[in-house]
Amino acid sequence: MHHGWVVLACAQESGTSKDKPGIREANVISKLALVGALTMVCGTATAQMVEIDKNPFPSTYQAIPSGPVLIRGAHVFDGMGADIPNADVLLENGKITAVGENLSAPDGASIIDGTGKWVTPGIIDVHSHLGVYASPGVRAQSDGNEVTNPVTAEVSSEHGVWPHDPGFNRARAGGVTAMLILPGSANLFGGRGTVLKNVPSRTVQGMKFPGAPYALKMACGENPKRVYGQKGGPGSRMGNFSRYRKAWISAKAYQKSWDDYRTDYVKWEEKKSNAKDKKDKDKKPPKAPKRNLQMETLAGVLDGEIIVNMHCYRADEMAQVIDMSKEFGYHVGAFHHAVEAYKVADLLRENDTCAAMWADWGGFKMEAYDSVRENIPMVHNAGACAIVHSDSQVGIQRLNQEAAKALADGNKAGLNISQGVAWTWLSSNPAKLLGIGDKTGALKPGLNADVVVWSGNPFSVYARAETVFVDGAVTYDRNDKAHQAVSDFELGQPGEGDDK
Amino acid sequence: MSIFKNITTAAALMGMAVAGPALAQTFAITGGKVITNTAQGQIENGTVIMRDGKIVAVGTNIAIPDDSTRIDARGKWVTPGLFTPLAQVGLVEVGAESSTNDSSAGDSEFSVALDGVDGFNPKAEAVAITKIEGMTRMAVATGPGANIFSGTGFITDTSGRFNSITKGKAFVTVQMGERGARIAGGSRPAAWAYLRNALAEARTVRPGRAREGSLLNEADALALKPVTEGRMPLLVYANRASDLVNLVGLQKTQPRLDLVAVGAAEGWMVADMLAAAGIPVIVQPQDNLPGSFETLGATMYNAARLNKAGVTVAIAQIGESFNARLGAQQAGDAVANGMPWAAAFAAITSAPAEIFGLDDRLGTLANGMKADVVVWDGDPLELMSSPDYVFIDGKKQSLTSRQTKLRDRYIDLSHAKEKPFAYR
Numbered sequence: 001m002h003h004g005w006v007v008l009a010c011a012q013e014s015g016t017s018k019d020k021p022g023i024r025e026a027n028v029i030s031k032l033a034l035v036g037a038l039t040m041v042c043g044t045a046t047a048q049m050v051e052i053d054k055n056p057f058p059s060t061y062q063a064i065p066s067g068p069v070l071i072r073g074a075h076v077f078d079g080m081g082a083d084i085p086n087a088d089v090l091l092e093n094g095k096i097t098a099v100g101e102n103l104s105a106p107d108g109a110s111i112i113d114g115t116g117k118w119v120t121p122g123i124i125d126v127h128s129h130l131g132v133y134a135s136p137g138v139r140a141q142s143d144g145n146e147v148t149n150p151v152t153a154e155v156s157s158e159h160g161v162w163p164h165d166p167g168f169n170r171a172r173a174g175g176v177t178a179m180l181i182l183p184g185s186a187n188l189f190g191g192r193g194t195v196l197k198n199v200p201s202r203t204v205q206g207m208k209f210p211g212a213p214y215a216l217k218m219a220c221g222e223n224p225k226r227v228y229g230q231k232g233g234p235g236s237r238m239g240n241f242s243r244y245r246k247a248w249i250s251a252k253a254y255q256k257s258w259d260d261y262r263t264d265y266v267k268w269e270e271k272k273s274n275a276k277d278k279k280d281k282d283k284k285p286p287k288a289p290k291r292n293l294q295m296e297t298l299a300g301v302l303d304g305e306i307i308v309n310m311h312c313y314r315a316d317e318m319a320q321v322i323d324m325s326k327e328f329g330y331h332v333g334a335f336h337h338a339v340e341a342y343k344v345a346d347l348l349r350e351n352d353t354c355a356a357m358w359a360d361w362g363g364f365k366m367e368a369y370d371s372v373r374e375n376i377p378m379v380h381n382a383g384a385c386a387i388v389h390s391d392s393q394v395g396i397q398r399l400n401q402e403a404a405k406a407l408a409d410g411n412k413a414g415l416n417i418s419q420g421v422a423w424t425w426l427s428s429n430p431a432k433l434l435g436i437g438d439k440t441g442a443l444k445p446g447l448n449a450d451v452v453v454w455s456g457n458p459f460s461v462y463a464r465a466e467t468v469f470v471d472g473a474v475t476y477d478r479n480d481k482a483h484q485a486v487s488d489f490e491l492g493q494p495g496e497g498d499d500k
Numbered sequence: 501m502s503i504f505k506n507i508t509t510a511a512a513l514m515g516m517a518v519a520g521p522a523l524a525q526t527f528a529i530t531g532g533k534v535i536t537n538t539a540q541g542q543i544e545n546g547t548v549i550m551r552d553g554k555i556v557a558v559g560t561n562i563a564i565p566d567d568s569t570r571i572d573a574r575g576k577w578v579t580p581g582l583f584t585p586l587a588q589v590g591l592v593e594v595g596a597e598s599s600t601n602d603s604s605a606g607d608s609e610f611s612v613a614l615d616g617v618d619g620f621n622p623k624a625e626a627v628a629i630t631k632i633e634g635m636t637r638m639a640v641a642t643g644p645g646a647n648i649f650s651g652t653g654f655i656t657d658t659s660g661r662f663n664s665i666t667k668g669k670a671f672v673t674v675q676m677g678e679r680g681a682r683i684a685g686g687s688r689p690a691a692w693a694y695l696r697n698a699l700a701e702a703r704t705v706r707p708g709r710a711r712e713g714s715l716l717n718e719a720d721a722l723a724l725k726p727v728t729e730g731r732m733p734l735l736v737y738a739n740r741a742s743d744l745v746n747l748v749g750l751q752k753t754q755p756r757l758d759l760v761a762v763g764a765a766e767g768w769m770v771a772d773m774l775a776a777a778g779i780p781v782i783v784q785p786q787d788n789l790p791g792s793f794e795t796l797g798a799t800m801y802n803a804a805r806l807n808k809a810g811v812t813v814a815i816a817q818i819g820e821s822f823n824a825r826l827g828a829q830q831a832g833d834a835v836a837n838g839m840p841w842a843a844a845f846a847a848i849t850s851a852p853a854e855i856f857g858l859d860d861r862l863g864t865l866a867n868g869m870k871a872d873v874v875v876w877d878g879d880p881l882e883l884m885s886s887p888d889y890v891f892i893d894g895k896k897q898s899l900t901s902r903q904t905k906l907r908d909r910y911i912d913l914s915h916a917k918e919k920p921f922a923y924r
Contacts, residue, residue, distance in 0.1 A: 135790050136792050137791050138793070345913060360826070361822075363592075363823075365594060365596035369594055372906050394789070398786075461881060462835060462836045464836055489790070490790065
């Protein structure tokens with residue numbers, strides 16, 4: 001197992017396995033570079049430095065084949081802040097190749113008349129439990145919280161996702177092209193979150209977003225202490241913090257043990273190659289530390305390879321978490337729900353931490369009591385990174401509507417934010433948070449053609465997504481049943497294939 | 501100190517005076533697009549005049565009384581106040597804190613006899629945040645507790661006054677379907693048997709003469725009695741088409757019952773039967789997932805199809821407290837999925853008034869109606885519209901809430917170092 005990827009590295013060098021699953025993956029490739037720097041001989045049974053395969057469940061995603069598409073004369077929100085009343089958008093080979101006026105159609109291009117329509121980047125939801133809390137919500141399908149221990153950094157949402165959840169299809173009809181599937185918030189460390197493309201697939205691997213880093217789900221406040229208060233703790237916010245910190249202390253030690261091992265190994269190799277007497281030549285290589293799945297995830301955060309996404313409502317708690325992240329040398333990517341983010345938006349800006357928020361949920365528990373309808377625009381206005389998230393199989397179908405409500409309330413309160421800028425809350429800010437901002441989230445030449453054509457202004461309640469593209473291929477067409485996926489679960493059931 | 505005290509007292513006295521009923525104040529709202537919900541339809545550049553809590557004129561070319569306070573509604577929409585047909589607003593402060601949540605009582609001996617009015621707090625945060633989104637009336641009910649019945653609901657306005665109840669003991673709710681089955685002992689047959697038996701017991705109950713072996717206690721049976729006589733609607737939670745068919749069967753065998761289906765996610769599958777039986781529905785248009793095996797046929801076209809079949813459709817964010825205010829968005833989504841605008845707007849105004857027998861007072865802009873009027877900065881079903889003025893019983897309402905105060909305290913963080921926010 002430990003040596004599995006080393007074999008891949010050799011295969012890669014011999015040029016025989018370019019199509020092997022996983023080779024594409026960025027983190028494997030960077031690992032190849034690391035190994036390449038070490039002295040090793042492929043095909044001979046010499047000792048190798050033990051390295052962990054960081055991608056044992058690699059993406060098998062394949063874009064649906066597609067031809068070029070030219071969308072003509074549409075109103076465009078480019079996802080980077082621009083609001084262009086009349087533009088063409090060209091999709092070729094799965095990428096956006098041009099956004100501008102009077103673009104010419106390449107041979108064989110499908111032409112979409114964009115008159116009266118809006119075109120935007122696909123929506124990215126950074127907080128979804130689709131698949132892990134699938135529909136129907138029967139007990140047998142409840143796979144989103146490993147409620148057996150407050151620290152379960154070792155689990156991963158990808159192992160709980162049921163790809164036939166009809167919710168994926170509904171979200172696609174709402175213009176969602178990618179999402180971060182997170183474990184729930186029962187635990188202090190809930191486990192890894194996985195970025196998926198919103199495409200129908202028999203397997204989770206077939207949905208995994210190639211090259212996207214993992215997330216680590218953490219949770220503040222009421223949930224962990226409520227779930228574990230009578231089960232050995234934590235029973236208070238004090239207990240929450242002590243256990244986060246204990247875990248980070250262990251993770252630091254684990255990280256160091258591997259760093260030390262790698263250093264020692266290189267030293268051993270140098271010594272060995274320079275050795276003059278047999279005694280030094282026969283000296284055994286240093287022993288690799290024992291694997292620990294939980295610590296692997298936390299060390300991944302400390303190494304900057306896994307992005308922390310933390311459920312946290314209260315402003316004062318966010319400030320504490322930021323200090324804790326500095327104590328241990330990691331970065332908090334985003335606070336989720338962040339109902340009180342508006343109180344500390346300046347702090348979020350200074351620490352380059354996003355807030356992923358609802359437009360108007362609140363009141364259901366004490367830490368959600370101070371919700372305001374202007375949270376999202378207030379965070380944005382303070383210069384911090386604002387994201388609209390759903391945490392809901394219903395809300396994910398209309399994140400554009402959530403953004404519209406928040407935008408309107410913010411502007412009525414005196415802020416001055418344009419619709420084009422507000423779309424950054426739905427696509428580019430989420431993409432940046434998830435570490436896929438170089439691949440999607442904006443209508444920019446070179447990025448994946450993850451695009452939605454709307455029947456009207458998507459900030460209107462009356463607009464619906466008409467055509468949704470992922471990597472240039474139509475994954476949903478409101479006017480063509482042939483492009484409306486029906487999940488295995490819904491086949492033969494009342495309402496199969498109905499307009500939903 | 502004494503000065504402040506006097507000012508406070510004076511303010512309190514003024515407040516009392518203002519809060520009194522039927523105060524002689526006249527408002528004239530002019531120049532707006534008026535949605536009447538009556539045969540008058542939609543009036544461009546219309547005038548609405550309110551006096552002493554009632555609407556006294558709606559139309560064009562109407563003389564403005566000299567004593568009226570004028571409100572310029574040019575470019576704005578003028579509508580009846582929204583009416584949510586099923587909420588828990590005012591029964592819940594913080595959902596997860598049971599000490600602040602009066603929405604259900606699983607350990608109570610009583611069920612139908614639980615009167616929601618006893619738990620209603622007009623000062624709850626949710627009341628004000630609901631009002632400022634244009635909702636002026638609500639049907640409020642508790643959830644189920646000891647058995648499938650959820651107590652007796654009431655109709656209230658959202659003014660926040662202590663005497664804001666429009667109609668007490670206005671309806672009873674009952675759970676059927678999966679939830680009713682679970683509460684009744686484990687199956688749908690158990691829930692239906694319990695319901696039929698309860699109706700039979702209530703029909704014959706007489707004060708002080710409870711029959712031995714009755715399943716309902718006397719108080720519950722007496723509370724349910726008006727339902728059996730058709731004097732009070734019975735709101736029945738049911739989603740699966742087959743459950744709705746059972747409901748139609750109950751209506752046929754007990755024609756006096758005034759039945760209303762709540763949820764009705766698969767209602768479109770039996771829309772003709774519901775229409776023929778005269779059973780209105782309270783639906784949540786965004787429900788389009790098979791969240792359970794009783795909503796496999798759920799679709800956002802449900803409201804449109806039911807309306808087309810002739811069923812009276814009311815729309816709500818069903819049973820919500822904090823977010824009952826989202827009913828208008830639900831109605832907008834129904835329009836996006838095939839429902840005519842006028843029907844969707846009626847579903848959050850006049851249809852609820854009709855369901856609760858209050859359509860002679862509420863839900864339309866017409867002479868003699870209670871002056872619940874909202875002036876919007878745009879189409880009230882639109883996400884980006886909101887009220888500029890809200891009137892309840894002809895009285896202009898404050899548009900502030902705990903939420904707007906928190907917003908105003910923190911909207912400018914640039915002076916964070918100057919003085920603590922608590923002094924702002």
